[in-house]
Amino acid sequence: MRYGANDVLRDVRFQAHHGEVLALLGPNGAGKTTTIEILEGFRMRSAGRVDVLGADPAHGDERWRARIGVVLQSWRDHGNWRVRELLAHLGSYYAPYTTGQVQRPWNADELVEAVGLTAHAAKKIKTLSGGQRRRLDVAIGIVGRPELLFLDEPTAGFDPRARHEFHDLVHRLARDHATTVLLTTHDLAEAGKLADRIVVLAGGRIIADGTEDELARQVAGEDEVRWTLDGSHHTRTTPDSTGFVRELFARHGAAIGQLEVRRASLEDTYLALVREEETATR
Incomplete structure (x- = not known):
């Protein structure tokens, strides 16, 4: 059109x-x-x-x-x-x-x-x-x-x-x-x-x-991993949350608590796609 x-x-x-x-x-x-x-x-x-x-x-x-x-x-x-x-x-x-x-x-x-x-x-x-x-x-x-x-x-x-x-x-x-x-x-x-x-x-x-x-797979978004260790709260963003969590438990085992993994949502994906398009057309 x-x-x-x-x-x-x-x-x-x-x-x-x-x-x-x-x-x-x-x-x-x-x-x-x-x-x-x-x-x-x-x-x-x-x-x-x-x-x-x-x-x-x-x-x-x-x-x-x-x-x-x-x-x-x-x-x-x-x-x-x-x-x-x-x-x-x-x-x-x-x-x-x-x-x-x-x-x-x-x-x-x-x-x-x-x-x-x-x-x-x-x-x-x-x-x-x-x-x-x-x-x-x-x-x-x-x-x-x-x-x-x-x-x-x-x-x-x-x-x-x-x-x-x-x-x-x-x-x-x-x-x-x-x-x-x-x-x-x-x-x-x-x-x-x-x-x-x-x-x-x-x-x-x-x-x-x-x-x-x-x-979601089209966008190389990063997952967010949250956990507690020895009473302290930690947060890490990573493109490979599965591998990161596996390594985390290999190092600290049962000492890890309150583990939470937040994967990229549709909103995250959508915003990333639109931002990429806007950047490419400037």
């Missing part, structure tokens, strides 16, 4: 697999939302090839659109709609695209139950809490039983309980309904909990692609 002489995205290459939860991570301005919008067919790319469910999203027809679901960062609709009534209405648009393999859309009552809004089915949207509203956003996104679901910053503003329940819902969609999920998030803990694979964008290009463990 290019705006004037500025390349917002360049050489971005990745593939999402069937039933996979794939997270796009990156700092503000990295190109995450632009990437998602190109894949959704909302934004026309400047060059390159994009294939989503066997079609170019720039030319996707209504039958293709019926196979994808989109949950935006925020959604605007009339607050006087009632939850079940809105979902039943939106679902009616998908009925013509029902096939022998996929029964579209969801039954409104089953969908309300699936997103945990049964007790609020008859309520007006404007009376819902933030967490309840976000669940409704997801219900709107999946009302047509999509094969591919796009989630853009899905839990922004959630409290911890709502976030945990939302994570459970995403896992159920991927596990029980074979839905492929592509999400963007700034929340590293969320990416670690939700994603089967993580793609890191920085400066408009992909700088890492893999599982949480694979990303």
Whole structure:
């Protein structure tokens, strides 16, 4: 994607697999939302090839659109709609695209139950809490039983309980309904909990692609080892915590106490990757 002489995205290459939860991570301005919008067919790319469910999203027809679901960062609709009534209405648009393999859309009552809004089915949207509203956003996104679901910053503003329940819902969609999920998030803990694979964008290009463990191995980060010896507390950083601990016990044996090894987290890995990219492009 290019705006004037500025390349917002360049050489971005990745593939999402069937039933996979794939997270796009990156700092503000990295190109995450632009990437998602190109894949959704909302934004026309400047060059390159994009294939989503066997079609170019720039030319996707209504039958293709019926196979994808989109949950935006925020959604605007009339607050006087009632939850079940809105979902039943939106679902009616998908009925013509029902096939022998996929029964579209969801039954409104089953969908309300699936997103945990049964007790609020008859309520007006404007009376819902933030967490309840976000669940409704997801219900709107999946009302047509999509094969591919796009989630853009899905839990922004959630409290911890709502976030945990939302994570459970995403896992159920991927596990029980074979839905492929592509999400963007700034929340590293969320990416670690939700994603089967993580793609890191920085400066408009992909700088890492893999599982949480694979990303950690890409960065030569150092582990932190803490222990006590003769009543004193000690801390050491080392690239090989296993070897260091083995040597420590060989020297001091049972005198070692309160041993703790802190390995590089996803946050450590992410920050190291972004710093390396920023340093390389200066």
